[in-house]
Amino acid sequence: MSDTEGSKMEVLLCWAAHIGISDDPSPAPSSSIPSSSCLGHSLVVSHFSDAGGRGLAASRNLRMGELILRVPRAALLTKQNVLHDEKLASCMNKHPNLSPSQKLTICLLAEVAKGRGSWWYPYLVLLPSSYDTLPNFHEFEIQALQVEDAIWVSENAIVKARSDWKESLIVMQEMMLKSQLLSFRSWLWASATISSRTLFIPWDDAGCLCPVGDLFNYAAPDDKPCAEDSHVEGNEVKELTELADSHTQRLTDGGYEESSVLYCFYAKRNYKKGEQVLLSYGTYSNLDLLEHYGFILSTNPNDKAFLQLVIDVNISNTWTKDLLYIQPDGKPSFALLCALRLGATPMNLRRSLGRLAYAGLLLSNENEALVMKKLTKRCCIVLEKFPTTIKDDVSLLSVIDKILNFSTCFDSLDLTFCRKEFVGFLQANGLQGESLLDTLLSAKALRSLERWRLAVQWRLCYKKILSNCISYCRKVMSEMS
Numbered sequence: 118m119s120d121t122e123g124s125k126m127e128v129l130l131c132w133a134a135h136i137g138i139s140d141d142p143s144p145a146p147s148s149s150i151p152s153s154s155c156l157g158h159s160l161v162v163s164h165f166s167d168a169g170g171r172g173l174a175a176s177r178n179l180r181m182g183e184l185i186l187r188v189p190r191a192a193l194l195t196k197q198n199v200l201h202d203e204k205l206a207s208c209m210n211k212h213p214n215l216s217p218s219q220k221l222t223i224c225l226l227a228e229v230a231k232g233r234g235s236w237w238y239p240y241l242v243l244l245p246s247s248y249d250t251l252p253n254f255h256e257f258e259i260q261a262l263q264v265e266d267a268i269w270v271s272e273n274a275i276v277k278a279r280s281d282w283k284e285s286l287i288v289m290q291e292m293m294l295k296s297q298l299l300s301f302r303s304w305l306w307a308s309a310t311i312s313s314r315t316l317f318i319p320w321d322d323a324g325c326l327c328p329v330g331d332l333f334n335y336a337a338p339d340d341k342p343c344a345e346d347s348h349v350e351g352n353e354v355k356e357l358t359e360l361a362d363s364h365t366q367r368l369t370d371g372g373y374e375e376s377s378v379l380y381c382f383y384a385k386r387n388y389k390k391g392e393q394v395l396l397s398y399g400t401y402s403n404l405d406l407l408e409h410y411g412f413i414l415s416t417n418p419n420d421k422a423f424l425q426l427v428i429d430v431n432i433s434n435t436w437t438k439d440l441l442y443i444q445p446d447g448k449p450s451f452a453l454l455c456a457l458r459l460g461a462t463p464m465n466l467r468r469s470l471g472r473l474a475y476a477g478l479l480l481s482n483e484n485e486a487l488v489m490k491k492l493t494k495r496c497c498i499v500l501e502k503f504p505t506t507i508k509d510d511v512s513l514l515s516v517i518d519k520i521l522n523f524s525t526c527f528d529s530l531d532l533t534f535c536r537k538e539f540v541g542f543l544q545a546n547g548l549q550g551e552s553l554l555d556t557l558l559s560a561k562a563l564r565s566l567e568r569w570r571l572a573v574q575w576r577l578c579y580k581k582i583l584s585n586c587i588s589y590c591r592k593v594m595s596e597m598s
């Protein structure tokens with residue numbers, strides 16, 4: 118964190134303490150004089166270069182189920198709280214047809230427009246200045262995703278952002294926001310803030326922005342929280358189990374609690390002092406994470422690879438498309454396996470074998486072999502059609518990392534395997550030739566490089582799933598022979 122960001126953070130934490138945000142697990146404040154920071158009892162702001170950058174670390178050993186942060190309802194930046202401003206409310210109320218997230222995006226821009234006059238000013242100045250969510254991707258970065266479905270999702274995200282902005286302009290003009298805040302660029306920033314930082318609240322589908330609570334970085338939800346945590350010993354296991362039971366196995370690690378009018382956050386597992394405390398925002402594939410949050414997880418148990426397969430529509434229509442995918446370990450999803458098994462069954466036997474197939478059972482060794490061969494063939498064809506291989510993508514990521522970390526002289530980079538794509542990057546960023554890389558890249562080009570990196574990282578995960586699927590199918594076939 119730079120010195121300026123550090124001092125802004127001190128101001129935010131002090132402001133937060135004064136308005137009742139606290140990481141003190143005891144219910145009553147320990148003193149009537151508000152502390153100079155809302156953190157320090159359970160959490161501390163820290164930096165995690167490999168998992169989200171700025172985030173929250175445990176300031177002591179934390180136990181699963183412990184209350185670690187509470188934020189009063191009044192501190193939340195919600196549409197309702199912003200529209201206490203009657204002038205803003207009267208403009209907004211004239212346009213009831215806008216979606217909840219359009220309304221919250223407008224509210225955020227209206228607060229930003231107030232500058233120091235905004236009650237949330239200490240919070241607003243610490244919001245990221247740019248985002249890498251899909252609507253912020255440019256054409257070159259979108260094409261770098263290589264997978265048709267992902268390119269389609271990205272293009273749609275941009276079209277949607279633009280139409281949301283156009284529909285919202287009239288309200289923002291009536292609110293007389295500065296012209297800079299009326300631009301599509303500002304809209305993209307504000308809507309990415311909403312998409313990547315809001316938390317669920319029961320009274321508004323758009324959710325809320327939660328000062329300090331939105332500093333938690335993400336971990337994919339895990340079915341088995343921490344019964345087997347290695348640093349738990351002896352009686353602690355029993356105590357922790359009781360504690361977990363008392364919190365009735367929360368499905369989320371944070372939520373708004375009407376009884377106390379507080380947004381409360383709980384430790385999802387045990388944390389050692391200094392460890393990053395993470396929050397499960399939800400169950401997301403890497404494409405979802407990229408679209409809404411601007412990052413991906415290299416190991417994501419909820420990732421999915423969708424593959425275009427020819428399956429009789431009468432069979433595939435039994436399931437919605439989003440159920441027909443390959444899991445990160447290469448196994449087809451339950452629905453995809455059922456559909457493929459039935460698809461490989463002669464028409465006259467489908468009715469009689471249907472029950473077995475829908476129960477997820479193997480129909481016959483011959484049938485299973487047909488399914489595995491079909492899947493393997495399709496994965497091989499798709500992998501071969503990509504302009505780059507898994508190995509190329511791994512090397513490209515390492516080249517991009519070297520450039521991002523300025524840890525190498527560009528002349529020494531071996532670009533033979535990705536020259537065409539590299540030239541595409543230079544052209545997309547108005548750079549004339551590779552020699553230009555010898556000078557420092559502009560901030561704009563560096564941001565494009567970050568997004569290109571994300572696209573390559575995403576397609577690599579996709580290809581690895583297909584490659585795992587080939588290995589899975591071969592294993593099944595060899596076990597049957």
Ligand SMILES: C[S@@+](CC[C@H](N)C(=O)[O-])C[C@H]1O[C@@H](n2cnc3c(N)ncnc32)[C@H](O)[C@@H]1O
Nearest residue numbers: 168169170171313314331332333334335410412
């Ligand atoms: C709610 S904010 C979390 C705090 C954020 N790091 C900050 O500096 O304000 C969510 C954003 O943090 C980043 N992030 C969260 N979890 C991450 C993770 N596991 N890996 C990489 N980036 C992550 C993403 O940019 C995401 O959009």
